[in-house]
Amino acid sequence: KGRPFKVLVLGQPSVGKTALSVRFVTRRFIGDYDPTLERRYQCQRKIERDCVTFDVFDTAGQMSFDDDDLLREKVRWADAFVLVYSINDRCSLEECTRLKFLISHLASKRSQRLSLCDQGCGGMTIALVGNKSDLESERMISASEGLERSQHLGCSVFFDLSVRESYQDASKVFENLYLALKRRSRSPRKHR
Numbered sequence: 001k002g003r004p005f006k007v008l009v010l011g012q013p014s015v016g017k018t019a020l021s022v023r024f025v026t027r028r029f030i031g032d033y034d035p036t037l038e039r040r041y042q043c044q045r046k047i048e049r050d051c052v053t054f055d056v057f058d059t060a061g062q063m064s065f066d067d068d069d070l071l072r073e074k075v076r077w078a079d080a081f082v083l084v085y086s087i088n089d090r091c092s093l094e095e096c097t098r099l100k101f102l103i104s105h106l107a108s109k110r111s112q113r114l115s116l117c118d119q120g121c122g123g124m125t126i127a128l129v130g131n132k133s134d135l136e137s138e139r140m141i142s143a144s145e146g147l148e149r150s151q152h153l154g155c156s157v158f159f160d161l162s163v164r165e166s167y168q169d170a171s172k173v174f175e176n177l178y179l180a181l182k183r184r185s186r187s188p189r190k191h192r
């Protein structure tokens, strides 16, 4: 109790990682940010009966992890992950797939080294988020394709949403991620 729930937000530049994190923490949609900065935000939410402190690490897109060491450090830090793509950019969805395999690889090395069952034998709690659904006319990835990909990648949470239009949806990403991790830690022996 009292330990923050640490969430790492990842994805290609300009998909809306900062917009999503800021929307969740402040309820506001803020249009433009300095793309070079990494930011960390904290906030508290009551979820079911728990008072949860969220620690959200919004990574800068440009460091899209060609450098494995940087990512390794962050994977070690995080309890759960949010992978963001933009529904009008297919490359950004492929980047989420790449990041999922990269973080799984780094996390499995971590649990092997420690030889412990960490959050369900190396399984990870991940949300896949397709952002900018307000740009319907530019859509390249349907919601059902996004959902299918999330299932294929073993993600616990999927949303096709617009951070611009919905605080509720942005907030649910983080809340559902917390609930998914909680469910999972209740059954720690379950393999994925």
Ligand SMILES: Nc1nc2c(ncn2[C@@H]2O[C@H](COP(=O)(O)OP(=O)(O)OP(=O)(O)O)[C@@H](O)[C@H]2O)c(=O)[nH]1
Residues within 6 Å of the ligand: 011, 012, 013, 014, 015, 016, 017, 018, 019, 020, 030, 031, 032, 033, 034, 035, 036, 037, 059, 060, 061, 062, 131, 132, 133, 134, 135, 161, 162, 163, 164, 165
């Ligand atoms: N139409 C629309 N634009 C959005 C939405 N969310 C974010 N944007 C815009 O997308 C652009 C990039 O948003 P950011 O939040 O800076 O994206 P990021 O992934 O943090 O980008 P980097 O910091 O470069 O990694 C900005 O111009 C936002 O206003 C959305 O839901 N709809």
